[in-house]
Amino acid sequence: MEHEFNWKFIDKNGTFICENASEVNQLYFPICNEAGMKASVTPFLNGDAKKNQNEFLYLPVSVEDLHNNRSARNFWVYTKEQGAFSVAGNSAKQRAEHCFKEEEKRDKVECGLLYHSLYYTIPELKLNCSFTTFCPANDDVVEINRVILENYGSEILEFVPTAAFPIFGRSADNLRDHRHATSLMQRVTMEKNGIVVKPTIHHDERGHEPNDTSYFVYGSDENGQAPVEMFPTVEEFIGKGGTLDWPETVVKNSIPKHDFTYRKDGMECIGAMRFAQVRLAPGEKIEYIICAGITEKENFNKEFEKYNSKEKVEVAWKKNEEYWNGEADKIKFQGNSDKFDGWLRWVGIQPVLRKIYGCSFLPYHDYGRGGRGWRDLWQDYLTLLLQNPMSVRSAFVHNMKGVRLDGSNATIILEGNGNFQADRNKISRVWMDHGVWPLFTLLLYINQTGDISILDEEVTYWKDAQIERAKNIDINWKKEDGNNQKTKNDICYVGTILEHLILENLICSLNIGEHGNIKLEDGDWNDQLDMASDKGETIPFTAFYGKNMCDIADLLEIQMEKEERKTISVFEEMEILLDGLTEESQKEMEVLKKYYERIRYGISGEKKEIPILQLEAMLRRKGKQLLQQVRENEWIELSSKEGFFNGYYNNDGKRVDGIFTDGKLRFGLTDQTFSVMSGAATDEQIQKIIHAVNNYLPDENTGGIRLTLPLGDNTWNFGRGFALIYGEKENGGMFSHMTTMYAYALYSRGYAKEGYKVLKSIYELSTNTKLAQIYPGVPEYISSRGRGMYSYVTGAGSWTIFLMLTQVYGIRGKLGDLLIEPKLVKEQYDTREVLTVDMLFMEKEVSIYFYNRKRLDYGKYQLGELSINGEVWKKQINSTSVVLHQSELEEKLVTGRKNKICIELEERKR
Structure with missing residues (x-):
């Protein structure tokens, strides 16, 4: 019997039920809260939970582990007559029957904002089971699991219940680095309601540190009754020949052995606890509460009292529901389709999810070690500020502190305001697009609020060893010097936000390659273009920076008009850059070199007053020059009806897009999007772009607009994207983020009908349950097979809501x-x-x-x-x-x- 994956909304709040969710091996759902719990859960209750890279409650998982890994949340029932069953269907016996027996489906999933409920039937026992997972909307880094068991038979049912939640309790690095050695550091405490694991140290060979973090699993029944027996180690729980999906202590209903053979310290741990035997009359129910979490508190056993009854959990449940529905209600659309509105409701919380998870910590997002990237931060705030503009003002001010004097920036944003990490995985590099995003987002903020005074806020600059846009190292800088840029007199320098914005856009606009476009450096928005740092150039962001320069000029005009100001203040070394605006393009790199040499060992701290009228004219002239460069020199005419913009030059200085000698056509969506959005493209060019995109970029299998035509062979002169199979991710997938921006670009230039078709295609691809096989939301990309990939934490979420509200x-x-x-x-x-x-x-x-x-x-x-x-x-x-x-x-x-x-x-x- 073939079972097809399908979900449908059951109310106006976005709640949906999903049939046959267990048929999809790579399906997961986010469970989190603002306190820092970052978890995922699958239809078989797999997934992990963590606070950060170094504090994993459960075993870290990537997407392939979701179906390969036996280390999952579980709850067991044992009867003398029938043996052992998992209430999630996650036992070796039940999984085998699930795969090979022709039978009616036993499971159903219900998800809402933000909880996951699995409903499973054990017909052998006439037992209905539900397993609900959510996080409380408070400061506890905890997930709450509610297990409800109901006897739907006609006879009394007796069984022994056992909860089993494996505890990893250390850094994800220790999954393979010193896994056994770090298990020897575990210390276990068995308390009345559960098991606590506390490693003695944070293991890090660069410098071990004392550990204050504990990992726990606590449980009780609905009346607060504690477990009667506990199994704190995996070895004891599964037995000599057992496994986590067929544990000996459950299958044989054996008792724990707390002797020297089964020591509890220095072992792989598990929160396994057995509750008293139950007698359920027909129609009777019983509930169990299992709390698992991460804490630095000394006595969480007392904290567990907040959740140790059915009534208390119900209160936490309601608060969680109120919180997430409140987030979703901040921008709420009601159109002619309940399904589209429900889908938008889930899309609308994706920026909140990315604020919590960053770009890591979900099964597909197995890159990086936490935190949000610089561009992710500013794009996520497009929606977050629309939801409540004034609430994000301080975040904008603090995050401008991430800009360096060379116009680059710290690339990872950590928790809290103004906390940064220089780069990901300690690799010094520069994405050239980073400078465009703060201005783009701050312009939205200024327009929403009228608060132009934010430009006068003074903040520091970021300082580390990386200088001259990662081309050199400051050998005089030491970590103990701190990350605030100082003057040559060792005074912490502060400049206005406007000064920061001018600096990062101005430096990029002067960083010109031999073809007249801005240098690609280590990549732009497309991280896959990371092998053309010498001669690579990017046309789409040449256009974007051109628009930004004009937008800054507009802001200066507004300041002159509204505040009657005649000058603005900048640090005196910036005059070198401003002089570069009057130089010929072939001298621009010399200007940058002169500037870098001048600021290599700090700045004077002296200010220079620049006439606004003069600065406005220079910036606008440069902006128009960049737009004209794209419009006139990078346009490729295919026919009287079709054309497109070239996107890049590779590390050999060769044009990437066009019609090649082998007869193959190559171009991408990114180039067209930013040329349209920036105003570089004329209306005539836009119409030809639309024809070309509609003719050449749709995927013949899915109909989605691909990010690019085939990139060709990897000749090591452009980027790792060449190495990806075509049709996946940035190499020809339907990349939702860019496709949404393309729709926005069309709407912003008045092509609403064409933009709507693009928006509708994203929705239809994302909700095609047969092919996409994901829960509601917009994924990072749609593969050539129609699969939705990398769910939940993608910039497309923010851009979709931004597009819907401000343009649609x-x-x-x-x-x-x-x-x-x-x-x-x-x-x-x-x-x-x-x-x-x-x-x-x-x-x-x-x-x-x-x-x-x-x-x-x-x-x-x-x-x-x-x-x-x-x-x-x-x-x-x-x-x-x-x-x-x-x-x-x-x-x-x-x-x-x-x-x-x-x-x-x-x-x-x-």
Whole structure:
């Protein structure tokens, strides 16, 4: 009997049930909280849990371990007549029957924000089982597991219950580095309600440290009754010939042996505990609570009292539900499809998940050691600031401290504000795109709030041994000097955020290659392009930096107008760079060299006042020059209807994209996206790009837009992406992040119908359960087989919500005013006449209703009557957009209630 994976929403909150989830080996679900618990759980209860790279509660897993690894959460029942059964179906016997017997499915998964419930039936015992996992919304680094067992038979059922949660209790590095030696460092305490494992030290041969962290598994029944027996070590629990999925102590119902043969210290540990034998009458239920976590508290046995009954767990459950639904409700869309709205609800929490997990700590995300990357931070905040702009202000200020004097930055953002790590895995390198993102995100913040004063906040610069954009080392810098840039007089230097923004964009704009584009360095947005640091150039980010330079010029104009300022202050050495804006392009690298030599051993700390009018003109001129370079020199015309922009030059200085002598065509989506978004592409070029993308980039198997055509053979002159099989990840997968940005680019230039088709394709590919085989959300990419890969922590989550709110619904700030410019297409209305979105603006709750009673398509309507809380707005619109000024909204929007703005879409007047 073939069972097909499928999920469906069962309410408006995004709760879904999934049939046949156990048929998908690589399926997982996130379980986490803001306190730092980062876990995953599968339909067989596999997955791991950790606080960071060095504190893993369970055995670290990558995606292939989800079906290979026996070390999983488990709960067992034993009857004298029938033997042992896992309530998750995760025993050797049950897994074998699951694979080879033709039978009705026994399991079902239900997931909500943010919990995972497995429902499993043991027909041999007439026992219904549910196993729910969630994290409390508090400061406890804990996962709570609720096990409910119900006798659905007609006779009394007697069984012995046993919980079994293997404890790893150390760094992920020790999975293979000194695994046995570090187990010898484990010390075990058996307490009334559970087992605590505390290593004596943090093992690190670069410098061992005392350990204060404990790992625990505690349990009780629904009335707080403690276990009657415990098995603290794996060896004792499984026996001499057993395994974790067929443990001797459960299968034989044997008692623990606490003698010298079965020592508990210095062993691989497990939180295995047996509860008293149960007699369940027909229809009767019993519940068990298993808490597993990581703590530095001395007495978590007392802390467990918060969760040791059914009623207490129910309270924690409700608070968890309130927290995550509150996060999802901050931006809430209601359209004509409950499925699309439910999908967006899960997409909307993905930026929160990435804030917690970073780009690591989920089974597919097995690269890195924790923390978010620099560009991830700024792009995730696109959605986080839309949810609550003023709450992120301090984070923006602190995170600008990551910029170096050479315009590069610390690449890993650690927990807390303003905490950085220089680079990932101690590899010094520079991604050239990093400089564009802070300005892009801060512009959104300034427009949403009108808070231009953030540009005057003064912060430090990051300092380490890496100088001249990772090309040299400062031999005078020592770790004990700290990471704040100092002057030559050993004083910590601070500069404005505006100074930081100008610096990082200006340096990149001067870092020009032989073809007139900005150098690729160690990669741009596409990390796979990491082998062209000498002669590589990137066209898409040449366009992006060109736009940024113009945007900074606009900010300077605003400062002149709103604040009546005539000069801005920068550190005096920056004058060298500013002089470079007046030089010919072939001298630009000489300017950088001169600047690097001047700041190699610090800066003077003296300030220089620069006339804003002069600076604005220089930056704008440079920005336009970069845009023109892309528009005129990197355009490739295929025909009167098709064309595209070249994307890169490789390390041999050769153009990467175009029509080659072997007749093969090569180009990618990234190049087109940023050329359109930046304004480098003309309208005529955009139309030809759309034709080319639609003609050449769709995957013939899935229909998704590929990131690139085949890159060719790996000639070691461009990047590791060549080594990937075509159709996967950056080498030809449907890369959701870039595809979403492409849709945004089209919408932002007025091509809403074309942008909607792209957005719809991402949704349809992500929710094609037969092929994608993932839970709701947008994955990092769709493979050539249609599989959704790398779920949950991808930048596509933030960009999708950013796109939906600011472009599709067209609701965004404009220097603190509210701009409404909907780009809704007819298909989005279908049988409905109104679409709505809930959001926060001016720290007030606002619901905006778009009525399209005649089902007019985009381009056929304009804004008609507008009302705020039932009061008709008196001004005539007769346009496709309207700006509601802050002063007007302050009078009409009320704090403490949902404010309602209704807009009629009426036939456009020609």
